[in-house]
Structure formats: structure tokens, C-alpha cells
Amino acid sequence: MRLTRRYRFAASHRLHADALSEEENRRLYGKCNNPYGHGHDYVLEVTVEGAPDPSGQIAHRASLDEMVRGQVLSRLDHMNLNQDLGEFKTLVPTTENLASFIERTLREHWNLPARLARLRISETDRNAFELEIAR
């Protein structure tokens, strides 16, 4: 059985790959390459998998919220991803890379009995990035 909880955070970013020229960056990332950056209201879904415990829950809501808020949202919400996170000083903060960053961060601190099974991030309501996490 799986349980999914949805969270929101607002953050800005600029997509720019250092390995590419200014012109290539403009062509590849378009408006997302704007030097001053831009922002999104991201929606993050965190899915856990397991059997319900004697309380009838796969994960206690407060424990899951504390994990995601403490380890992920506190680092990302109302931040400039390029400037405020060491991770994205060199790595392009695409939502693909952001999903991998969130996976690494959660895995590193995970202490819930249920298994972290899936992450899904929407940058806007017209796109979504989904990561199934192997056992």
C-alpha cells in the first residue's frame, strides 16, 4: 500500500549550463536562461510504501511532515536555488536535478518505517517530473 502527501514550496532559479556558450544557453533554455532568474510554485508529492502499523497508518502524518519540512522544504522554500543552495552552484537547477537532490536528501535522513517509494514534482501545473525509487 502507498500513501502520498502533497507539499508546496516557492523558489526561484536560472537554467544555465557553464559548459555551454551564452548563445547555446539562450537557445537551449530560452526564457529560463534569463540572467536574473524567475520563480515557480512547486508542488512536491512524496510517496511512501508499506503495510499499515497497529495505528492503521503507513506513516504517521506528523513524522512524515517533519521529515519533509525539516529536510527539504526548509532548504528550498522561498530560496534562490542557484544562490542559496551549495548543490546548485555548479549543477543546473532543472526540476530533474531538483528531484534527484530531494531524493538524496530524504534518503540520507530517512528514519521512517515505511519505504520512500516515489517523488513527483510539478514546476507548473503543465509539467511534472516523477521519480520511482528502487528498493
Add this chain to the structure above:
Amino acid sequence: MRITRKAEFSASHVCANPAWSVEENSKVYGQSANPNGHGHNYVLEVTMEGDPDPVTGMVFDLRELKEILNQEVVEPMDHRFLNREVPPFDRVVPTAENIAAEIWRRLEGRIRRHQSVRLANVRLYETADLYVDVGTES
């Protein structure tokens, strides 16, 4: 091929284990342990899997699925206090997980009779920000 039908019901519940103290229940279930109950607009998405029938072109008759959902879920649960009116929630804590598992059992019992199709997934939204999947793959 998979087909999904949605149904909605509004119900109240209390998440508390009668064997535990008020403090323990409050610690485990938070606000949901309020003994007088509170409610949600539950949204149910039921997914079935099979091959379209060569004659009808349908995996399953969605009108029949609607009728099954009405009989097994909406009529018994809509506008009810789950703990007091809908067994087994007089003895099973009606968390989203347990409600989803009960819905799976009820639907599986009806759909098992049809050989060409199987119940693939039951997704129950307790709120827009919390849902549970019970399925053959989860």
C-alpha cells in the same frame, strides 16, 4: 488497458484507538483524534485493467462500475459518521489507509466475478494533499 472511474463521498470520522489514552491518541493521530469527529470530502478513483471486449469495445461497462461504486461505497458511506454507522469502522480505526483497504475488499468481491477484467488500483483522496493507493502494484 486501464480504465478509471471517480466517485465522491463526504463522511466524518475519528481516528483514535479506544485501547489507548487520550494523550497517546493525540500523539499518534494529532487533530484527527478529536472524539467528536470531523469530516472530509473523500474522492475515490477506481482503476480496472483488461482488454477491450471485441464486440462492445469496452474493458468494462462504466455504468455497471458506477452502480457497484454506489452500492458498495457511496450509499453506505456518504454523509455518514464512519465510526458509528459503517462497519468495520466501529472496531477498525478509519484512517485513509484502512478505508482504502476496506473499499478494495468490497470492490474486489464484486469484480472478481468478471473473468475478463481485474481491479488494478483503488486511490482514495482524503484531502487534495493526502491520498492512499491500494493495488496490485502497490
